[in-house]
Amino acid sequence: MGESRTELVAWVNDLLQVNYTKIEQCGTGGAYCQIIDSIFCDVPMARVKMNAKHEYEFIANFKILQNAFRAHKIDKPIPVEKLVKCKMQDNLEFMQWMKRFWDTNFGGQEYDPVARRRGAPTDTPATIAPLAPSSRGSGGGLGAGRAGGKTPIGGHRSGSAQSNEATQHLQAQLREMSTHLEGLEKERDFYFAKLRDIEIIVQQQMEALEADGKDDPLLRDVQKILYSTEEGFEVPDPGAPADEEETF
Template sequence: MGESRTELIAWLNDLLQVNYTKVEQCGTGGAYCQIIDSIFGDVPMARVKMNAKHEYEFIGNFKILQNVFRAHKIEKPIPVEKLVKCKMQDNLEFVQWIKRFWDSNYGGQGYDPVARRKGASTDTPATIAPLAPAARSAGLGVGGGRAGGRTPIGGPRSTSTQPNEVVQQLRTQLAEMSQHLEGLEKERDFYFAKLRDIEILVQQQLEVVEAEGKEDPTLRDIQKILYSTEDGFEVPEPTVDEEETF
C-alpha cells in the first residue's frame, strides 16, 4: 500500500515494457493479465488484447484473468464492472493488490514480456472517453452576441469566426459519438453471438431429450429466458429475406 501511483506505474512499465502513464489504463485488463503471466507463465497471451479500445474487449481480457485466477485458486474477487470503467481509484486499489500479490509470488525467474505477447501493440487509451460536452455552451452562442467569451475585433458584428469554431467543435463531437456508437454496436454483436450459441446448444439438447421421450425443465426455463420480452421491446417478425437471421 506504500507505493504511490507514480511508483506503481514505473514498476508496471519496467516489468511489462509498456509506456503507461495512468493507472486508469490498467482498466483494459491487458496489463493485469500479463502481470499474472509473469508469475505463472501460463496466461494465454495470444488471446489477450493489449491494445483494447472498447469495453467489450476489456471484458474479454478480464474473463481470461478470471479463468487464470480460478486455475490457480486465487480467491481475490475481480470487480470487473468497476475496473472496465477505467476510473482511477478502482484501478489504483487493484494495482496495489496485484503488486502485493506479485511481490509475494514472483520467483525471480527471467521474463520477456514482449516475446510473451509476440510484439503485439500495447497502445491503449487512458479511459473510455465520455462524449465531450465542449460544444454545448459554444452552440448556445451561435447567432448571439458572444461565444466562448470572445468579442469580434473590428468590422461589422459578424459571427463568421465563431460559427467556424462551433462547426469544428460539433464535428469533433460527432466523430466521438460515431466512435462510441461503433463500440456499442460491436459490444452488442459480441453478446448477441454468445446468446445465439447458447440458444443453439439448448435447442440441440432439447431435441436429444425429446427424442428419448424425456423432459428437461432446466433447459425449458433457459429457453423461456432467451425468448422472453419486456414491455416496449418486441422481437420483430422475420421477413422472407431474413429467414437465416435466427
C-alpha cells in the first residue's frame, strides 16, 4: 500500500535536508518541486518558495511543478486544489506516488538540496490550518480581549450586562469582517493565479524567442505591465523573512 506518513516524512527530510514534522506541510508544493529536481536537476528552484505560508504561494509552487511534469512528459494529474488545503490524506496519497516515481527514476547521482535551492529558508509552519478558520479564531480572541478591557466603563451595577452586550456586538462585527476578508482573500488568490499563468506563458514564449535570436515587442509590453509597480508599492523580496505577525 506504500510507505506510512511517518516513513515518508523521514524520507523527505533526509532527501531534501528539511525538518518537516507532518506530511501536510508538503501541501505548500516546495517539497514536491525539489523531489522532481533531485531526479532531473532542471526545476527552477530559485523560483520555488520553500517557506511558503499562503495559499497563493502554494499555487505558484504547484505551477512550477506542473511545468516540470509537462517538460518530462509525466502523465500524472496533480490535484492542486486538494493539495494546497494541506490535508493529510490528499498529501499522503500524492507523496506515496511521488516516492514510487522517485524510486523508479532516480539515477543515484549526488544531489545537494541546499545548494540547489541556494540556501533558501525552509521554515514551513509545523501546523498548517485553513486560513479562514484560523483568522476567524484569532479575530474572535482579539475581540474578546478588547471587550474585556472595556468592562469597568459600564459602572458597578450595570457594567456586566453592558459588557456582555458590547462583547456580542463586537463579536458580530468581527464575524462580518472576517467573512468579508475571507471573500477578499479568495478573490485575490483567484486573480493572482490567473496572472501567474499569464506570466509563465509570456516567460516561456520569451525564452523560446530569445533562444532563436528573435524578439516580440508585444510580449515585452505585457511583461512590462506584469512587473510594473506604483509609487509606494514595493515588490516583496523573495528572500525576505515572513511577517513576524503571521502565526500558524
